[in-house]
Amino acid sequence: MYSLSLILYPGVAFVLTVIFGFWLSCLGKPYHQVVFNIHKLIALAAVVLVGLQFSNWFKSGEVQPEWILQVVLIAIMMIILFASGALMSLDKLDYKLLRLLHRITPVGLVLLGVWMVGLG
């Protein structure tokens, strides 16, 4: 279990990414380059912040077994988001399927966040 303050920065970056994602989606294709780049960069910042946070936890003492599972799940979901986002922007594979994946995965991240702060 973690305290809410520890996932605050990655959480804020995540919320901003989602806001820019919906904005990008509303603007439609071809994607607005500025909004697209901001969406990507904040997503990248969120990944870096999550990585820093986990490295602090791992350095700070006992490693809980569920941390490993959480790191792996976050990594998988981030890979899905980056891959589906990139493929949508390149018009590769099935757009509707990729968009569905790109919409569902953030819900998984929220559930993971709830688990991490111990509310679930």
Ligand code: HEM
């Ligand atoms: C933490 C990572 C990310 C989260 C949480 C996230 C979330 C979202 C959300 C909620 C949307 C709106 C989806 C909708 O239409 O309902 C969206 C749209 C989009 N995202 Fe992301 N995203 C992330 C990373 C990325 C990355 C890294 C890329 C590019 C490489 C990307 C590319 C896109 C594109 C192209 C759209 C517009 C989809 C459309 O055509 O409607 N996303 N994102």
